[in-house]
Amino acid sequence: MEEGLRERKKRETRQRIADIAMGLFLQRGFDNVTVAEVARAADVSVNTVFNYFRTKEDLFLDRSEESEDLLARVVRERRAGETAVQAVRRDFFEALDAGDWRYGMSDGLDLFAQRVRESPALQSRARLIEANRESRLARTLADETDADPDDLTPWLVSAQICAVVRALTRHFAVRQAAGEDPASIRADLREHAERAFDLLERGIGGYCPRP
Amino acid sequence: MEEGLRERKKRETRQRIADIAMGLFLQRGFDNVTVAEVARAADVSVNTVFNYFRTKEDLFLDRSEESEDLLARVVRERRAGETAVQAVRRDFFEALDAGDWRYGMSDGLDLFAQRVRESPALQSRARLIEANRESRLARTLADETDADPDDLTPWLVSAQICAVVRALTRHFAVRQAAGEDPASIRADLREHAERAFDLLERGIGGYCPRP
């Protein structure tokens, strides 16, 4: 099953468009670059761009598939004896220690994060990705526990796990946007994350009682 | 401080546009009605519509302010001795018992919910409303606990509370969309909600261990 000339060219063209688009977006901001400009820079027609990418946002957040599947995969591949939360907790800290980008907390995502922050369209798309991530994790949990089709528990657990991951990611992003050094944020984040996962595992029932 | 002719006319025009738009949207679907049609039906120019409503989505999800503030208000006005979760729990069941619409679980929101479900633009806007609701609750919790500016806890708690409310609302919507009777869904939902809030208060640490 060789890859013919046709397939290779398609892949190359798609990649070229995506790369050139990302370059322009990072340089000038997502909303300040038109699809027509991307097309011109990539030396194709506008219609060809839309042939490969359904929307302009897809040009920027291309490989969102991996991000959407992340938590579901971590749970699917968790170790013997590990609960869902324990698996996510472990993977999160592994990524933190390795400086991996998969939870959005590495160095060098600065400009990328800034471009997302300043564009309502990209923020909206980011929320969609998060929603899909939550759905996938919920389905995985339902599978793994042979849950009843209308058992809410997988959805509740998924939503809460995603909520914690989102809060931690957001915290990193906010402080990075404020100009703090990524490495020192990650150092702080370790303690914050410990408390966050503890809260997740043990519940928030005692929080904020009115005197 | 009387309301002058100008103010009254403005209020009336805005209301007329919103009412006529909602009628058209419910009848034919959000994406099948153009702003130009709304304008013509309301006997104003397109620019007047955009003068009152910043986007087409605002025509549909006008009074989202109340929805965004709901949980924050419930916590602000919680009773003596109540924790944040207890307050939300109580308010949720009050709404459920009263058949109130504020958590999206009354009769008669059928068509409205369907229109949201079938429109990507409206779903996107609904996610934005949920995100704002989460932010407001987080800020409220931070205020109420005099939390450190970079204490993550208010955000974590807010995200988890919102996650549970969202899951419950979603469950109602899914079953309503499948044609079930709202009253009987609400009956089931009572048990589901009890378990959901228990889980929220006590934690999900033991969920889904791998054998």
Next chain:
DNA sequence: CACCAAATTTGGAGTCACTTAAAGATTTCA
């Protein structure tokens, strides 16, 4: 090599949300 069929690319025309600027029209108030 030549040729056909399928897949890609392109150009062109159009829709729709939304913006901007300037010219009316209406309301307020001195």
Next chain:
DNA sequence: TGAAATCTTTAAGTGACTCCAAATTTGGTG
């Protein structure tokens, strides 16, 4: 009443995205 402030409309874009039919390119076959 007349001028100032405020609304509304008209007109002319911009930009994402769609639809369609005409070119072009590629893969396989005789």
